Amino acid sequence: MMIPSVSALAGMAPMTADALQVVGGGLPPAATLSAREVEFPRAAGLAVTPSVGVAPAATAPFDHVLGRLVSEVDAKLQTAEVEKKKVMLGESDNLHQAMLAVGEAGTAFSFLVEVRNKLVESYQEIMRMQV
Amino acid sequence: MNFITGINLSASALDAEKARLEIVSQNVANAQTTRTPEGGAYQRQTVAFESFLAGADASQGVRVARVAPDTAPGPRVHNPGHPDADANGMVAMPNVNLAFEMVDLISASRAYEANLAVVRHARQMAAKALSIGK
Numbered sequence: 054m055m056i057p058s059v060s061a062l063a064g065m066a067p068m069t070a071d072a073l074q075v076v077g078g079g080l081p082p083a084a085t086l087s088a089r090e091v092e093f094p095r096a097a098g099l100a101v102t103p104s105v106g107v108a109p110a111a112t113a114p115f116d117h118v119l120g121r122l123v124s125e126v127d128a129k130l131q132t133a134e135v136e137k138k139k140v141m142l143g144e145s146d147n148l149h150q151a152m153l154a155v156g157e158a159g160t161a162f163s164f165l166v167e168v169r170n171k172l173v174e175s176y177q178e179i180m181r182m183q184v
Numbered sequence: 185m186n187f188i189t190g191i192n193l194s195a196s197a198l199d200a201e202k203a204r205l206e207i208v209s210q211n212v213a214n215a216q217t218t219r220t221p222e223g224g225a226y227q228r229q230t231v232a233f234e235s236f237l238a239g240a241d242a243s244q245g246v247r248v249a250r251v252a253p254d255t256a257p258g259p260r261v262h263n264p265g266h267p268d269a270d271a272n273g274m275v276a277m278p279n280v281n282l283a284f285e286m287v288d289l290i291s292a293s294r295a296y297e298a299n300l301a302v303v304r305h306a307r308q309m310a311a312k313a314l315s316i317g318k
Contacts, residue, residue, distance in 0.1 A: 125185065147199060149195065149202075149300075150199075153194070153195050153198075153303065156188060157187060157188055157191060160187040160188055160307060160310045161187050163314050164187060164314060167314050167317045170318075171317055
């Protein structure tokens with residue numbers, strides 16, 4: 054049961070905004086849809102096709118998923134450091150930019166921790182299998 | 185890529201409201217200024233916002249389009265002893281109405297808080313999504 058979830062995790066890899074839209078079913082961009090069409094696409098008569106982006110993503114090697122996530126968290130932490138330094142040195146009086154960058158980095162890190170927990174759980178499940 | 189939805193849009197709105205607040209503070213500080221480098225009394229500055237395409241997915245952020253002076257003339261006060269009085273003893277005062285500035289101040293402050301609330305809720309949603317795996 055854990056092995057399909059590991060490959061599903063690999064399929065989740067490119068969690069960009071456009072990938073999420075594609076996973077939502079190949080709909081036209083949200084700006085052109087009415088509120089009803091966005092919430093209930095099938096009822097509104099829009100053709101909900103299977104997503105196009107999942108297939109290429111599933112072929113990405115799995116170890117690259119975690120590596121990419123780690124480098125992304127690192128990039129966000131670097132951004133947060135730069136913003137904090139700008140505020141503390143007085144180069145920028147936009148305190149909210151620093152706080153938003155810190156919040157974003159925190160959320161990214163929590164996501165990384167969750168992925169790591171799932172991986173460790175899957176590994177332990179596999180190791181528990183009787184040979 | 186953003187984990188917190190719409191954080192770029194909220195950040196642009198917070199920048200814009202902060203700029204509006206700065207203009208309000210400039211107006212209030214110069215409410216009695218009768219002499220400017222351009223000559224004449226201080227003219228109240230107004231700020232105009234415009235939307236712009238913030239990301240690849242056609243989401244619209246906000247930014248300050250321009251900071252333009254309000255061209256309405258200020259009141260002229262009879263004060264012959266004032267250093268900037270003209271030949272008739274009239275002094276041109278700035279067209280800053282403190283009541284209007286206070287309303288702008290409150291409006292900018294509430295808009296800032298509204299955008300902060302959006303960010304807070306978006307972050308809570310992301311945290312709730314992370315708890316799916318727990």
